[in-house]
Amino acid sequence: MARPRKPLLSRDRIVEAASALVDAEGLDAVSTRRLAAELGVSGPSLYNHFRNKDEILDAVADAVSAQVDLSMFDESDGRDWQHALHDWAVSYRAALAEHPHIVPVLAQGPGRRPAGLRVADAAFGAMVRAGWPPAQATYIGALMRYFITGSALGSFARGFVDDETAYDPADYPHLGQAHLLADRRQQVDEGAFETGLRALLDGLALQYEQGRAAHTVRPAPKRS
Amino acid sequence: MARPRKPLLSRDRIVEAASALVDAEGLDAVSTRRLAAELGVSGPSLYNHFRNKDEILDAVADAVSAQVDLSMFDESDGRDWQHALHDWAVSYRAALAEHPHIVPVLAQGPGRRPAGLRVADAAFGAMVRAGWPPAQATYIGALMRYFITGSALGSFARGFVDDETAYDPADYPHLGQAHLLADRRQQVDEGAFETGLRALLDGLALQYEQGRAAHTVRPAPKRS
DNA sequence: ACCTGAACACCGTTCAAGT
């Protein structure tokens, strides 16, 4: 069997199988040979559809970005920018939490991934419409992404080890034993995310008001 | 030459060589064979000092965490918690920016890395001394880490590609061409970091005041 | 166009053997 009359593979099938493998067994489990075997073909076949393995993982990451809800940025939605940002952040984080093993790939900037760029574009556009100057709108998109991907990647729940002996209280006087319980760790992740998100939105609201005030009460001198 | 009278290797020498290799050529360039060659020994020798390759990379990451300045958390410093957090964040990010290739390893939670844990411990302790309830202090340490590692990892400057054709304006109506210039991208990273850090600190200050008010003006009913 | 097996130049890790 050299070339079948109907192609055995497609980019979509490959991405689907790769995603399942990443979710089930982690990034390290994905080898071209293993993935090909999962698809019932031989390793080199993949190279008819992707230039290399990194492109496959990029596509897996982008499929996750495509799951992020962006409807809160619709003009017809009527929510203010703070609520839109909040709902977006929650949806974004939830999408990443469903596929934690691919987050290290996804977190490395939007790169040339279409869905990742669409996410950035939607947030930026909504902030500009809400009255943010374009430069600030760009910053907001980026800093929200920093916080959200950072929280998905640096999760306390996944970052600690289930071995109390690794954490000698003499070395870390303040980190109580309580932090080390798995339940407590997940609580920390949620609390930190909610606290951070609230702080970010409150802080941005302050900057937004200051911008308004500068514009209306004491308008900047016009220069061209 | 089987066993030399003076050991050829040490954990420190290995970490030093691995760090240099990671910085110069990236994570992918680090193989046990390549690293051993760099040190003038054969591959398996490394296993006398580290259990496996991951432990070596963990040690490289931890060496970076050890570079983070923590002196702003000293009791004698006299700065308030907001300025301490600010200076810490800036120093933390600068340390990561000097070794960008190891950030994906470092960002995955503090795990069992001693220096990473010391950083978390210092921030937590300082927040508690400043009057934050322990639960909130934990959240602050975690959320600051999310934001800082996220910004080091998801940098716009490193995430985009130097190929304008990859970004069709028809697909991303709001992302102007200006974002694609290398200079502009670095500016975005700095602006986003500063804007986000300011928002976080302002937002946390608001929560701090609310906590104070709840405590003094309308004290919570004592139970136990 | 799309799949194959063979091949190349690598991997991480184990282990018996040497001193």
Place this chain on the structure above:
DNA sequence: ACCTGAACACCGTTCAAGT
């Protein structure tokens, strides 16, 4: 205790060959 070479079971990718 600490290094070695040999070996095992893998890798990612290229390429000529097949239809």
